[in-house]
Amino acid sequence: MSQLRTVQVLGGGAGSSARVSSLAAGLVARGVQVTVCAPAGSGRAHGLPATGARFVAVPRRSDPAAVAALRTACTGADIVHAHGLHAAVRAGLALSGQGIPLVVTWHTRAHAEGARGRLLRLLERRAARAAAVVLGTSWELVDRARRRGARDARLALAAIPTGRFRGTPDDGKTRAELGAVGRPLLVSVAQHGHDTLLDAARRWDALDPVPLLAVVGEGPRAGAVRRRIAAEGLPAVLAGGSDGIGDLLAAADIAVLSGRGEGGSLLAQEALRLGVPLVAARADGLPELAGDAAEFVPYGDAGALAGAVVRLLDDPGRRERLAESGRAKAASWPTEDEAIAHVLSVYDELAQPLTAGRA
Known part of the structure; x- marks a missing residue:
């Protein structure tokens, strides 16, 4: 079977960026080809060059030019994994019509009221419905994704990247x-x-x-x-x-x-x-x-x-x-190895029909 190819899409949030750095390093170590798409400068800030992943600077905007840049970066991927709500919406737009499975991780819940709250709910519905699988870092987020129309919402195994600690x-x-x-x-x-x-x-x-x-x-x-x-x-x-x-x-x-x-x-x-x-x-x-x-x-x-x-x-x-x-x-929390293995099992489940055709 050919090498699994993934694209990780970030919105630039500190918490999700740290976790994606850990995920990217673990996937590369397991022989997965990883491209990380994130706003310019965020890759170096969160140690992405050291993971062995390819980094592509993509604006965090959702205008046609930014979506087109992300679409180009995702071409040929087996799995695209978006981290956070806005990254998920952009990835959903970029993948429209390509037939590439989208995994979305909701690391945290955004909050807004009034008109901004209504827009937020609309974005949540778009993100949830565009994803083949939504992974929530808490049952609250899993339930929220299901209410927003997710076809498949599951609890993520979330671990703290140990590299964030700088010794004593x-x-x-x-x-x-x-x-x-x-x-x-x-x-x-x-x-x-x-x-x-x-x-x-x-x-x-x-x-x-x-x-x-x-x-x-x-x-x-x-x-x-x-x-x-x-x-x-x-x-x-x-x-x-x-x-x-x-x-x-x-x-x-x-x-x-x-x-x-x-x-x-x-x-x-x-x-x-x-x-x-x-x-x-x-x-x-x-x-x-x-x-x-x-x-x-x-x-x-x-x-x-x-x-x-x-x-x-x-x-x-x-x-x-x-x-x-x-x-x-x-x-008692999952180790980094366990969290990475869990994500990889989701990728394998979604990509199996695609990679079997290229075997």
């Missing part, structure tokens, strides 16, 4: 650089719903010592966080992009998630793996991910979020129990 960082140096010496360090990410996080930070300002909140993120949402921190003098700092999130978490006392969307599951997974106590809103399948290894509060409730963090800061024993539970939970 200098915790003292990290804390000193952030200005967190002699005070608790809290780490979060800029997400939809970040106002709840900053409302909670305003309440922590009354503590002694005052915790420092380090927020990881880039782009417009991070810009909004930065402006509010400056305008209100909040005890918080922006801490750059997601590439250094492992180092920050290794130095943190507590990880905090108030929002929804890209970046949340990545921070939660890495926090549990590193044994960092986690306080999170009940959103995006996080209760399913963490179980009793985290403290959960209602989404949008700044008082509950602030209170949960304060109680943990005052209870070292509870923090240690959460740390132990987090490490135990993470140890």
Whole structure:
């Protein structure tokens, strides 16, 4: 049988890009020919050149020129695998009429209301119905794909790419650089719903010592966080992009998630793996991910979020129990090898009729 040829399509999100780097390396090691299509610059940022995959820069837009470029890159593939909603919509357009099976992974759920919410639901339907198989990283996402008309929706075996950890960082140096010496360090990410996080930070300002909140993120949402921190003098700092999130978490006392969307599951997974106590809103399948290894509060409730963090800061024993539970939970997750083997089994199932014809 000839070599299986796959194209991985990314939208540029940090969490999905890290997982695709791991997937691409694993597939190449198993003899699969891999092409990764992503926005220019994202390949180097997430280590794609080191995977052995071919990288093709494709705009993240859905205009005719961008779709045509993606269509050209996918020509001759046995399987196209799109990661994220917008990548899935573009891939569906590019593959129209080509007869190439499309696999879509929903790593996280997008959130919007009003007119944007209606557009989001339309995009979800298009992505779900264009796919031969939708893989969701939580049962919540699997059920959502089924409601949107997916022919075949399954739970993905999701593992954290171990390459995201940089060994043992200098915790003292990290804390000193952030200005967190002699005070608790809290780490979060800029997400939809970040106002709840900053409302909670305003309440922590009354503590002694005052915790420092380090927020990881880039782009417009991070810009909004930065402006509010400056305008209100909040005890918080922006801490750059997601590439250094492992180092920050290794130095943190507590990880905090108030929002929804890209970046949340990545921070939660890495926090549990590193044994960092986690306080999170009940959103995006996080209760399913963490179980009793985290403290959960209602989404949008700044008082509950602030209170949960304060109680943990005052209870070292509870923090240690959460740390132990987090490490135990993470140890039960699939390995990278298992996650890659699962994806490859889906590819083989879909591509078998195609590759048999070329044998």
